Amino acid sequence: MISVVWAIVFILLAPLAGGLVAGIDRRITARMQGRYGPPILQPFYDVGKLFEKEHIVVNETQVFYVICYFIFMIFTGALFFSGADLLLTIFALTLAQIFLVLGAYATYSPYSHIGAERELIQIMAYEPMVILAAVGMFVVTKSFNVSDIAASTLPVVLFIPGIFLGFLYVLTIKLRKSPFDISTSHHAHQEIVKGITTEYSGPSLGLIEIAHWYETIFLLGFVYLFFGFNPVIAVIAVVIVYLFEILIDNTNARVKWQLAMKSSWAIAAIVGVVNLGVLYYFAGV
Amino acid sequence: MTYLKKSPWIIHYDASSCNGCDIEILACLTPMYDVERFGIINTGNPKHADIFVVTGTVNEQNREIILNIYNQMPNPKAVVAVGICATSAGVFRECYNVAGGIDMLIPVDVYVPGCAARPESIIDGIVTALGILEEKRKTMNTAPDEAAAAEPAPVVQEPAGGAQ
Numbered sequence: 001m002i003s004v005v006w007a008i009v010f011i012l013l014a015p016l017a018g019g020l021v022a023g024i025d026r027r028i029t030a031r032m033q034g035r036y037g038p039p040i041l042q043p044f045y046d047v048g049k050l051f052e053k054e055h056i057v058v059n060e061t062q063v064f065y066v067i068c069y070f071i072f073m074i075f076t077g078a079l080f081f082s083g084a085d086l087l088l089t090i091f092a093l094t095l096a097q098i099f100l101v102l103g104a105y106a107t108y109s110p111y112s113h114i115g116a117e118r119e120l121i122q123i124m125a126y127e128p129m130v131i132l133a134a135v136g137m138f139v140v141t142k143s144f145n146v147s148d149i150a151a152s153t154l155p156v157v158l159f160i161p162g163i164f165l166g167f168l169y170v171l172t173i174k175l176r177k178s179p180f181d182i183s184t185s186h187h188a189h190q191e192i193v194k195g196i197t198t199e200y201s202g203p204s205l206g207l208i209e210i211a212h213w214y215e216t217i218f219l220l221g222f223v224y225l226f227f228g229f230n231p232v233i234a235v236i237a238v239v240i241v242y243l244f245e246i247l248i249d250n251t252n253a254r255v256k257w258q259l260a261m262k263s264s265w266a267i268a269a270i271v272g273v274v275n276l277g278v279l280y281y282f283a284g285v
Numbered sequence: 286m287t288y289l290k291k292s293p294w295i296i297h298y299d300a301s302s303c304n305g306c307d308i309e310i311l312a313c314l315t316p317m318y319d320v321e322r323f324g325i326i327n328t329g330n331p332k333h334a335d336i337f338v339v340t341g342t343v344n345e346q347n348r349e350i351i352l353n354i355y356n357q358m359p360n361p362k363a364v365v366a367v368g369i370c371a372t373s374a375g376v377f378r379e380c381y382n383v384a385g386g387i388d389m390l391i392p393v394d395v396y397v398p399g400c401a402a403r404p405e406s407i408i409d410g411i412v413t414a415l416g417i418l419e420e421k422r423k424t425m426n427t428a429p430d431e432a433a434a435a436e437p438a439p440v441v442q443e444p445a446g447g448a449q
Contacts, residue, residue, distance in 0.1 A: 026321075034316040039291075042324050048288030049335070052422060054359035056332060194330040201332035201359045 003147065007082035010217070014077055018213025019043045021220075025186075025246055032250045043209070050206035058107040058199050065103030066204045072096035073211040077218040083147025086134045093130075093218070097123050100196060100208070107199040115195030118183035121257050125180075125264035126170035132272040133167045136160040137225060139279050150228040157226040157237075162275030164226050168241065169267045173260070174219055176212070177249035180260045186249075289335065289361070289422055290415045292324040296334035298354055300387065302341025305401035306368035310338060313404045320408060331357040336414050337364045337391075338407075342374045343384040355391045361421035363394040363414040367407055372396045 023040040030037025039045070057063055076092040079085075097119065104116035138144050140159045141152040149156065157164050173180040184195035197208055220238050227234035255263075299307045313320045314327055328334050331354045343351065355364070366387045369375035373386045387393050394417045397410035 030319070030321060035319040036322050037319070038321050038324050042292070045288045045291035045324055049292040052287065052289055053335070053361070054425070056357075056359045194328065194333060197333075198330055199332065205333065 003082035003084075007078040010077050010081035011074055014214050014217040015210050018210075018216045019047070021216055021242070022186075022213060025242070028243070028246050029250055032246070043213075047206045047209050050209070051203050053202035055202040055204065057204075058109070062103045062106040062199065063204060065099045065106060066200065066207055069096050069099040069103065070207045070211045072099060073214045073218075077214045077221075080146055080218055080221055083145060083150070086137065086144045086146050086149065087131075089146065090130055090134060093215075094123065094127065096211070096215075104196045104199065109199050111194070111198040112196065115183050115198060118257055119196045121261055122173050122180070122183055125261045126173045128265060129163075129166045129170040129268040129272055132268055132276065133160075133163050133222070136163040136272075136276055136279070139276065146225065149225050153229050155227075155229045159279060160226075160275055162271035166267045166272045166275075167222070167226075168244070170264055171219060171223070171241070172245060172248060173264065175216065175245055177245055179248075179252040179255040180264075181254060182257050182260055185254075287419060287422065289418050292326075293335045293411065293415055293418065294326045294328045294333055295336045295338050295365075295411065296328055296331050296354065296358070297338045298340075298351065300339055300341040300347045300351055300371070301344050301383075302368065302370060306340035306371070306399075306407075309401045309404050310340065310367060310407055313407055318404050318408065320411070323408075323412070325411065331355075332359065334358050335362055335418060336411060337362060338367055338411070339364065339371050339387045340367045342370045342377055343387060343390050344382050345384070348384065348390060351387065351390055361418050361425050363418045363421065364391055365395045365397060365407075365410050365414050366393045367397045367410065368402045369398050369400045372398050375400065 020040065022043040023038070026042060027037040027040055072092055073096045076089055076096055079092055080089045101116045101119050101123075104112045104119065134144065137149050137156060137160070140154055140156050141149045143149060143152075172178075176184060176186055178185070182195075184197050197205060200208060220242065223238050223241050224234045227237045297307070297310055312318060313325075331337075335358075337355060337358060339351065341347075355362075364387065366372050370377060371387045371393075374383050377383045378385065384390075388396075395410045395414045397406050399406055402410075
């Protein structure tokens with residue numbers, strides 16, 4: 001029963017929290033660049049504006065796919081916050097992303113296609129590390145259930161520091177921040193036209209934005225899991241991690257997709273697998 | 286409650302300009318003027334844009350591109366002609382390769398004269414365009430057919446995104 005309540009709380013509050021996080025992010029980014037920056041509520045104005053605009057549909061299926069993306073992103077977060085299986089959550093996340101890719105492929109625009117291909121590369125780049133993170137948490141806490149991991153009194157992050165660093169590395173990809181914002185990006189950054197979202201306008205683009213807010217909160221929840229033994233430390237850690245991501249975003253240029261791909265897998269293979277190996281060896285699991 | 290005035294995204298196109306006005310437009314994005322304070326974002330995609338900011342004159346090579354960008358923008362949309370070249374073609378009006386200001390091709394809502402237009406006047410022009418956008422949104426909601434009829438018929442039929 002508690003888990004259902006958490007899922008409903010996530011569905012209702014995550015867009016508000018996600019939008020606020022995005023607004024604070026934009027303000028901090030502006031301050032880092034020596035600007036004043038937009039109002040904190042700017043992301044809500046943007047999405048409200050998008051729903052006031054005309055809905056230009058290139059191909060009916062793209063709307064279908066973007067709605068699927070939206071629904072499955074909510075599903076992912078709801079599963080996570082209701083304390084369900086972490087692996088299932090990750091698969092739901094991948095499915096949501098794949099719907100976004102399919103939506104971009106549904107049109108004939110070359111820019112949209114480039115964005116879709118780069119999104120696929122991003123999925124390939126971050127997926128091994130995210131799976132490793134789930135496996136690492138399983139090895140430490142003996143459970144794949146989010147509820148068990150969050151309730152665990154073990155300091156998970158001290159057992160899997162390498163996996164945590166690797167997860168931070170791919171978190172940059174997931175939050176669409178430089179240097180890995182190759183398929184589409186935030187703020188006023190420009191991709192080749194606008195990458196995967198090129199062919200979306202008005203309400204469809206608004207849905208993508210809201211889905212991204214859900215995704216941001218889900219990802220911050222994932223970071224929380226590493227510190228689940230102490231909620232106060234966990235919340236502080238989540239804030240520091242997000243500020244760190246903003247700093248990385250503002251101090252790095254976008255890299256080519258080859259480097260994004262190779263470095264993500266290299267990080268996963270080195271810190272992730274080594275960390276897991278050490279854990280198996282010493283913990284005698 | 287309307288959000289259109291709080292989040293105008295612009296697309297900037299340089300139509301055979303000398304780049305003077307373009308540099309001034311980009312100056313608006315710098316910390317000195319920081320138009321993101323008003324929620325203004327420079328997008329690279331006509332489908333995300335609300336305000337079309339054009340500099341320079343119309344000629345035979347950019348005629349189709351201007352039309353294509355304009356036609357791909359979702360309603361309500363506004364056009365701001367920045368600089369005297371975009372306004373009336375200025376000193377280049379009689380040149381053999383210049384067709385005229387932007388308003389000979391698409392309906393222009395705000396003219397920002399100057400050579401080059403100063404960032405302050407560009408920001409002023411865009412803020413003026415916000416009021417026009419809001420009016421257009423009202424007419425779009427009340428009489429969609431009329432608003433559609435007022436738009437010029439799409440001339441160029443190219444694959445989507447072919448404008449860039």
